[in-house]
Amino acid sequence: xxxRNRRPSSQTVAVLTAxxxxxxxxxxxxxxxxxxxxxxxxxxxxxxxxDERGMLDSKWLPPERPGTPxxxxxxxxxxxRALLAQSAKPTRTKTALx
Amino acid sequence: xxxxxxxxxxxxxxxxxxxxxxWILAMTGECTAIQSHTQRTLWxxxxxxxxxxxxxxxxxxxxxTLAALPLFWNGVxxxxxxxxxxxxxAATGGAESVxxxxxxxxxxxxxxxxxxALCLHQPKQAAxxxxxxxxxTTGAASLAVLSLAQTLAPxxxxxxxxxxxxxxAQGATxxxxxxxxxxxxxxxxxxxxxxxxxxxxxxxxxxxxxxxxQDAIVSAIATVSVSVLSAVxxxxxWNGAGQLAVAWRRTESS
Numbered sequence: 001x002x003x004r005n006r007r008p009s010s011q012t013v014a015v016l017t018a019x020x021x022x023x024x025x026x027x028x029x030x031x032x033x034x035x036x037x038x039x040x041x042x043x044x045x046x047x048x049x050x051d052e053r054g055m056l057d058s059k060w061l062p063p064e065r066p067g068t069p070x071x072x073x074x075x076x077x078x079x080x081r082a083l084l085a086q087s088a089k090p091t092r093t094k095t096a097l098x
Numbered sequence: 099x100x101x102x103x104x105x106x107x108x109x110x111x112x113x114x115x116x117x118x119x120x121w122i123l124a125m126t127g128e129c130t131a132i133q134s135h136t137q138r139t140l141w142x143x144x145x146x147x148x149x150x151x152x153x154x155x156x157x158x159x160x161x162x163t164l165a166a167l168p169l170f171w172n173g174v175x176x177x178x179x180x181x182x183x184x185x186x187x188a189a190t191g192g193a194e195s196v197x198x199x200x201x202x203x204x205x206x207x208x209x210x211x212x213x214x215a216l217c218l219h220q221p222k223q224a225a226x227x228x229x230x231x232x233x234x235t236t237g238a239a240s241l242a243v244l245s246l247a248q249t250l251a252p253x254x255x256x257x258x259x260x261x262x263x264x265x266x267a268q269g270a271t272x273x274x275x276x277x278x279x280x281x282x283x284x285x286x287x288x289x290x291x292x293x294x295x296x297x298x299x300x301x302x303x304x305x306x307x308x309x310x311x312q313d314a315i316v317s318a319i320a321t322v323s324v325s326v327l328s329a330v331x332x333x334x335x336w337n338g339a340g341q342l343a344v345a346w347r348r349t350e351s352s
Contacts, residue, residue, distance in 0.1 A: 044124075044148050
């Protein structure tokens with residue numbers, strides 16, 4: 001199965017759903033972790049993969065408090081929304097079983 | 099930030115490949131935004147694990163090979179070596195000393211070939227490969243040096259065989275692997291001259307060190323002197339040939 005055709009994992013779908021729920025808003029990694037219940041060790045490899053495949057937009061936002069570092073924020077782009085829509089569709093097996 | 103979480107974030111920077119530094123900054127930035135100490139430590143732990151996985155992922159096959167080596171060595175290669183040494187000893191009159199020498203040669207040769215192949219594939223990890231192959235293969239016996247009484251037990255009757263002898267005899271298993279590693283590294287970096295020199299040294303030294311396999315000291319002195327002499331000889335022959343070729347080209351052009 002090629003990388004492109006592989007269905008996203010349930011955790012990836014959870015990240016995509018969390019990003020899609022706040023339409024157009026930029027979310028921090030911590031906010032996505034709270035929404036999905038994922039730990040940093042699971043969340044960041046998923047975010048990296050989505051970013052490398054062009055499913056996410058990311059940017060640095062200035063710190064809210066002085067003396068703290070800038071924070072990286074993420075937003076789903078059209079390709080990410082398409083992937084989420086595609087992963088929400090039932091598979092052939094599921095349709096056959098229904 | 100607690101000392102533990104700070105330490106783990108430091109480890110992130112240590113482990114992570116350079117091209118992932120943006121992601122480490124992102125994870126670190128989020129970590130400082132967490133209020134709870136426990137949550138922050140857990141977050142930092144996850145970051146350290148992620149950074150380590152990013153570092154190890156490209157070398158997964160190589161690490162798996164090294165991890166499987168002890169099993170393969172003990173389960174497959176050691177019985178094969180023993181059988182081959184038995185056949186060799188039977189063919190040459192059935193002497194026990196021949197069988198022992200053949201077994202040692204087969205084991206060292208196989209381990210050296212493994213190191214050569216792995217260093218050729220992953221030259222950046224050459225030093226690590228030499229150690230990682232040596233320990234479970236020919237070095238397994240050398241680790242018995244840690245329990246000297248056990249190592250020296252077979253030689254207890256002879257006063258000549260002391261602690262230094264044990265180290266010398268067991269430590270001698272390292273050099274073929276080190277030379278094979280250097281040869282693999284040299285080929286990987288297209289330094290064929292160095293690689294050829296090292297391989298010839300390895301062959302000459304291996305051949306001559308088997309002159310007196312019973313006496314480790316004589317064997318070690320022979321190995322070192324032959325290694326140095328053959329390296330000098332090969333390098334000077336190579337340089338001499340190069341200079342002759344340059345001189346020949348000059349005479350042709352003039």
